[in-house]
Amino acid sequence: MTVIAEAKRASALRNTFGGILGVFILLLIGVLAFSIRLFSVIKYESVIHEFDPYFNYRVTQYLTKNGIYDFWNWFDDRTWYPLGRVIGGTVYPGLTLTAGSMWWLLNSLNIPLSVETVCVFTAPIFSANAAWATYLLTKEVKGTGAGLTAAALLAIVPSYISRSVAGSYDNEAVAIFALILTFYLYVKTLNSGSLFYATLNALSYFYMVCSWGGYTFIINLIPMHVLLCIVTGRYSSRLYIAYAPLVFVIIHVVALVYYIKGILSPKMFKVAMTIAVTIGLAVCCAVIAILIALVNSSPTKGWSGRSLSLLDPTYASKYIPIIASVSEHQPPTWPSYFVGINVLAFLVPAGIIACFSPLSDASSFMILYLATSAYFSGVMVRLMLVLAPAACVMSGIALSEAFDVFTRSIKIQVPYLLDRPPCGDINSESSIAQNDVSNVDSHAPTDKAETVSKESSRKNQKKEKEQEIVEKVTSESQNGKRLPVLPQEVSAVAILLLTALGGFFVVHCVWATAHAYSAPTIVLKSYTPDGLHVLDDFREAYAWLRQNTDVDDKVASWWDYGYQITAMANRTVIIDNNTWNNTHIATVGAAMSSPEKAAWEIFNSLDVNYVLVVFGGLVGYPGDDINKFLWMVRIAGGVFPHIREQDYLVASWWDYGYQITAMANRTVIIDNNTWNNTHIATVGAAMSSPEKAAWEIFNSLDVNYVLVVFGGLVGYPGDDINKFLWMVRIAGGVFPHIREQDYLAAMASASFDPSPISSAVSSGILLPPTPPTPPGSPEASATQQNPFFYQRAS
Amino acid sequence: MAKSTSSDAQMLIRSLRTAYAATPTNLKIIDLYVVYAIVTAVIQVVCMGIVGSFPFNSFLSGVLSCEGTPVLAVCLRIQVNKENKEFKDLPPERAYADFVLCDLVLHLVIMNFLG
Numbered sequence: 001m002t003v004i005a006e007a008k009r010a011s012a013l014r015n016t017f018g019g020i021l022g023v024f025i026l027l028l029i030g031v032l033a034f035s036i037r038l039f040s041v042i043k044y045e046s047v048i049h050e051f052d053p054y055f056n057y058r059v060t061q062y063l064t065k066n067g068i069y070d071f072w073n074w075f076d077d078r079t080w081y082p083l084g085r086v087i088g089g090t091v092y093p094g095l096t097l098t099a100g101s102m103w104w105l106l107n108s109l110n111i112p113l114s115v116e117t118v119c120v121f122t123a124p125i126f127s128a129n130a131a132w133a134t135y136l137l138t139k140e141v142k143g144t145g146a147g148l149t150a151a152a153l154l155a156i157v158p159s160y161i162s163r164s165v166a167g168s169y170d171n172e173a174v175a176i177f178a179l180i181l182t183f184y185l186y187v188k189t190l191n192s193g194s195l196f197y198a199t200l201n202a203l204s205y206f207y208m209v210c211s212w213g214g215y216t217f218i219i220n221l222i223p224m225h226v227l228l229c230i231v232t233g234r235y236s237s238r239l240y241i242a243y244a245p246l247v248f249v250i251i252h253v254v255a256l257v258y259y260i261k262g263i264l265s266p267k268m269f270k271v272a273m274t275i276a277v278t279i280g281l282a283v284c285c286a287v288i289a290i291l292i293a294l295v296n297s298s299p300t301k302g303w304s305g306r307s308l309s310l311l312d313p314t315y316a317s318k319y320i321p322i323i324a325s326v327s328e329h330q331p332p333t334w335p336s337y338f339v340g341i342n343v344l345a346f347l348v349p350a351g352i353i354a355c356f357s358p359l360s361d362a363s364s365f366m367i368l369y370l371a372t373s374a375y376f377s378g379v380m381v382r383l384m385l386v387l388a389p390a391a392c393v394m395s396g397i398a399l400s401e402a403f404d405v406f407t408r409s410i411k412i413q414v415p416y417l418l419d420r421p422p423c424g425d426i427n428s429e430s431s432i433a434q435n436d437v438s439n440v441d442s443h444a445p446t447d448k449a450e451t452v453s454k455e456s457s458r459k460n461q462k463k464e465k466e467q468e469i470v471e472k473v474t475s476e477s478q479n480g481k482r483l484p485v486l487p488q489e490v491s492a493v494a495i496l497l498l499t500a501l502g503g504f505f506v507v508h509c510v511w512a513t514a515h516a517y518s519a520p521t522i523v524l525k526s527y528t529p530d531g532l533h534v535l536d537d538f539r540e541a542y543a544w545l546r547q548n549t550d551v552d553d554k555v556a557s558w559w560d561y562g563y564q565i566t567a568m569a570n571r572t573v574i575i576d577n578n579t580w581n582n583t584h585i586a587t588v589g590a591a592m593s594s595p596e597k598a599a600w601e602i603f604n605s606l607d608v609n610y611v612l613v614v615f616g617g618l619v620g621y622p623g624d625d626i627n628k629f630l631w632m633v634r635i636a637g638g639v640f641p642h643i644r645e646q647d648y649l650v651a652s653w654w655d656y657g658y659q660i661t662a663m664a665n666r667t668v669i670i671d672n673n674t675w676n677n678t679h680i681a682t683v684g685a686a687m688s689s690p691e692k693a694a695w696e697i698f699n700s701l702d703v704n705y706v707l708v709v710f711g712g713l714v715g716y717p718g719d720d721i722n723k724f725l726w727m728v729r730i731a732g733g734v735f736p737h738i739r740e741q742d743y744l745a746a747m748a749s750a751s752f753d754p755s756p757i758s759s760a761v762s763s764g765i766l767l768p769p770t771p772p773t774p775p776g777s778p779e780a781s782a783t784q785q786n787p788f789f790y791q792r793a794s
Numbered sequence: 795m796a797k798s799t800s801s802d803a804q805m806l807i808r809s810l811r812t813a814y815a816a817t818p819t820n821l822k823i824i825d826l827y828v829v830y831a832i833v834t835a836v837i838q839v840v841c842m843g844i845v846g847s848f849p850f851n852s853f854l855s856g857v858l859s860c861e862g863t864p865v866l867a868v869c870l871r872i873q874v875n876k877e878n879k880e881f882k883d884l885p886p887e888r889a890y891a892d893f894v895l896c897d898l899v900l901h902l903v904i905m906n907f908l909g
Contacts, residue, residue: 193873193880193881193884194884194892195866195869195870195873195889195892195893195895195896196892196895196896198869198896199892199895199896199899202899203899206903236880237872237878237880237881238880240868240869240872241869241872241873
C-alpha cells in the first residue's frame with residue numbers, strides 16, 4: 001500500500017511541478033510578447049503610427065473627454081466636408097471602448113496615464129492576451145505541451161507583430177485576441193458540452209463583432225465546421241450545444257433526425273425518412289428557387305465588393321479601383337510568407353498530419369480554420385494576420401509531437417545504456433521489456449518534469465517492479481497502441497536540430513520586427529552622406545496648419561492623410577481614409593488630375609482653402625503623391641469619363657519607350673522596337689528644332705509630357721545630350737532641313753564667345769570637342785566620344 | 795401502393811405516439827415550453843405581416859427571443875435527459891443554472907435591442 005501511496009504522491013508532485021512551470025512559462029511568454037513590440041518606442045518615441053490609428057486615437061480622445069452617450073451619438077462635421085460623417089453609428093467601437101475603459105480604470109486608481117500612452121500600449125498588452133488565448137486553444141486541441149509551444153510561437157510571429165506593434169492602434173490589435181478567444185470557447189464548448197461555455201462563446205463573439213469586420217470569418221467558419229462534423233458523421237449533442245446558441249436551421253433538422261432515430265424502431269424510421277425526404281426536398285427546392293431569385297436581383301449577386309474580391313481576386317482591379325489601390329489588398333508574394341511566418345510555413349503541414357491522428361472535433365476545426373485562412377491570405381496580404389494564429393497552433397502541435405517522440409525514444413533507451421532493465425514513470429507510463437512499445441499520456445507536462453520524475457522513479461524502481469508487471473499486463477490489454485520509437489542518436493540529433501530551428505525562428509522574428517515593422521510612418525529616417533537625418537515633415541506640416549490657419553479652414557489632400565490632418569492639424573478635410581464615398585474621392589482625384597483652372601473650380605466648389613500634397617523627390621521617399629498619381633487618375637476616371645488614363649501620354653527618345661510603357665504605364669510615341677523610321681525621325685526633328693517648331697510637332701502628336709534624360713549633374717555619360725547628334729542624324733535622314741553641320745557650327749558661331757576657351761585650347765589646357773565617329777569604327781573605343789564639351793587636358 | 799403508404803403512415807404516427815408517451819414528465823414540460831415559444835414566434839410573424847414591420851428592430855428582438863429560449867431549452871433537455879450517455883456526470887441543477895444564465899444574457903441583449 002505504501003508503494004502505491006508513494007507512487008501517487010510522486011506523480012502528484014510531478015503534476016504540481018509541471019503546473020507551476022507551465023504558469024511561469026506562460027508569464028514569460030506574455031512578457032516576451034509585450035517587449036518584442038516595443039522597438040519603435042525605443043528607437044523613436046511613444047507615438048501613434050500610420051494613418052488609421054490616428055482616427056481611432058481621435059475617437060478615443062472624444063470618448064474619454066465627453067463620455068459614452070455623446071460618443072454613441074457623435075456626428076462629425078470636420079471630415080468629408082460638406083457631407084460629414086456619422087461616427088457613432090459607423091465605427092467599430094470595440095477597440096475604442098477597450099482603450100477607453102483601460103484609461104478610465106487606471107485613472108480611477110490614480111495612475112494618471114495620458115490617453116495617448118494607453119492607446120500606444122493597447123496592442124502589446126492584447127498580444128500578450130492573445131498568446132495566452134492561443135495556449136488555451138491549443139490545450140483543448142492537443143494538450144499543454146503543444147499549448148505552450150503554440151503560445152510562444154504566436155508571441156513572436158512577425159505577421160502578427162506587423163499589425164500590433166506599440167503605436168499601431170488599430171482594430172486588429174484587439175480583434176485577433178477576440179478571434180482566438182472565440183475559437184477557444186467554441187472548441188471548449190464542443191469538448192465539454194456545457195451551456196456556460198456556450199454563453200461565454202456568444203459573448204466573446206459579440207466582442208469580436210464590435211471590434212473588426214473580420215467577424216464574418218468566424219460566423220462562416222463555425223457553421224462550415226458544424227456542417228463538416230455532420231457530414232463526416234461526427235454529430236453529437238455537444239455539437240448542438242456549441243452551435244445552436246450561436247445560430248441555426250440545418251442543425252435543428254439533424255438534431256430532430258437523430259432524436260426521432262432514437263425513439264423509433266428501424267423500420268418505422270425508414271418510413272419516416274421517406275416521407276420526410278420527399279416533403280423536405282419539395283420545401284428545399286422552393287426555398288432555393290426563392291433564394292436564387294433574390295440573389296440574382298442584386299447586381300453583385302448579394303456580396304459586397306470587398307468580399308467578392310476575396311472570391312475572385314481580379315474583381316476589384318476591374319470594377320472598383322479604390323479597393324485595388326490599397327496596398328494591403330494585393331495578393332502576397334512568397335517572400336511575404338517567409339517574412340511573415342518563416343519556419344512555420346513548413347511546420348504547418350506536419351501539424352495537419354498530427355491533427356489527423358487522432359481526428360477529434362477540435363482538431364478537425366483547426367484543420368478547417370487553417371485551410372480557409374491559408375486560402376484567404378493568398379488573396380489578400382492583409383489577411384496573413386488571420387493565418388498567423390492557425391499557423392502557430394499547427395506548428396505548436398507539430399513541434400510538441402516531434403519532441404514527444406524524440407524524448408520518449410531517448411528516455412526508453414537510456415536504461416539500456418546504464419545496464420538496467422527498463423522502467424517507466426509511475427501512474428502514467430508503463431514500459432514493457434520490448435524495445436518498441438510504450439504508452440504515453442499525451443497530456444504529460446514538458447520533458448523537464450519528466451527527467452525529474454525519471455530520477456525519482458529509479459529510486460522506487462526495485463520496490464514496485466512486481467507492481468509494474470501487473471500494470472503492464474492490464475494496460476497492454478486495455479490499449480495495445482504501438483507508438484513510434486527511434487534510435488537514440490537520431491533522436492538526440494533531431495532534438496538539437498529542432499532547437500536550432502527554434503533559434504533561427506527567434507532570430508528572424510526579432511530582425512523582422514526591428515527592421516521592417518517598427519517604423520512609425522509619421523517619422524522617417526534617411527541616410528545621407530552628412531549622416532542620419534530624421535524627417536519629421538509630416539508632423540511639422542500638420543503643426544504649421546494648426547498654428548497658421550483658421551479653425552474653419554478646409555484642407556484638401558489625397559485620402560491617405562485625412563485622418564492625420566483631422567487628428568493632428570485639427571482642420572476639416574474633404575476626404576479621409578474611411579473611403580466610404582467613392583464619388584467624393586473621385587471628385588478630389590479629378591481636381592488633382594486636371595489642369596490648373598479646372599482644378600481650381602472643383603476645389604472652389606468644395607470651399608477648399610488649402611491643398612496638401614506630399615512630394616518625396618528630394619529624399620527619395622517612394623510613397624509620395626507622385627507615386628499615387630496614377631491611382632488618382634484611375635479612381636477619378638471611374639466616375640468622370642473625361643479623365644482617361646491613356647490621355648497622359650509620354651514622348652521620349654526611343655530608348656526609354658519600353659521602360660515607360662512598362663513602369664509608368666503611359667502611351668509612348670516611339671519605343672525600342674524602332675520599326676517605323678519616319679516616326680522616330682519626327683520625334684528627332686521635334687527634339688532638334690527650336691521651341692516653336694518643336695511645340696507644333698508635339699502638338700500634332702497629342703503629346704502631354706516630354707521625357708528627357710540629363711546626366712550632367714552626376715556625370716552620367718549615356719544621357720540624351722550624348723545621343724543628341726544621333727537624333728539630329730536620324731531626323732536629317734527624313735527631314736532634309738535638319739542638317740548635322742548646323743549643330744556643330746552652333747558651337748563655333750559668333751554668338752558664342754569662344755575667346756577664353758580658344759585661348760585655353762591653344763595653350764593646351766582644354767581639349768576641343770572631337771567630331772563624333774560612328775559606333776563600331778576602330779576610333780570609337782579608343783578615344784572618348786566628346787562632340788560637345790571642352791575637356792580638361794589631364 | 796397508396797394503401798400501403800397510408801397504412802405505413804398510420805403505423806408511423808402510432809409508433810411515434812407510443813414512443814413519445816414513454817418520455818418522463820420533466821422532459822415533456824420542457825417540450826411544452828419549446829412549443830409555446832415557437833407558437834409565440836409564429837404569432838409575431840403573422841402580426842408583422844398584417845400590421846407592417848415598423849419598428850423593425852423591435853420585431854427582430856421579439857422573434858429572436860422567441861427563437862432563442864427554445865434553443866436553450868432544447869440544450870437543457872439534452873443535458874437533463876437520462877438516456878444521454880455523454881451527460882450522465884452533469885447534475886441537473888448545474889444544467890438548469892446554465893440555462894438560467896444563458897436566458898439572462900439573451901434577454902439582456904433583447905432588452906437592449908428593443909429600442
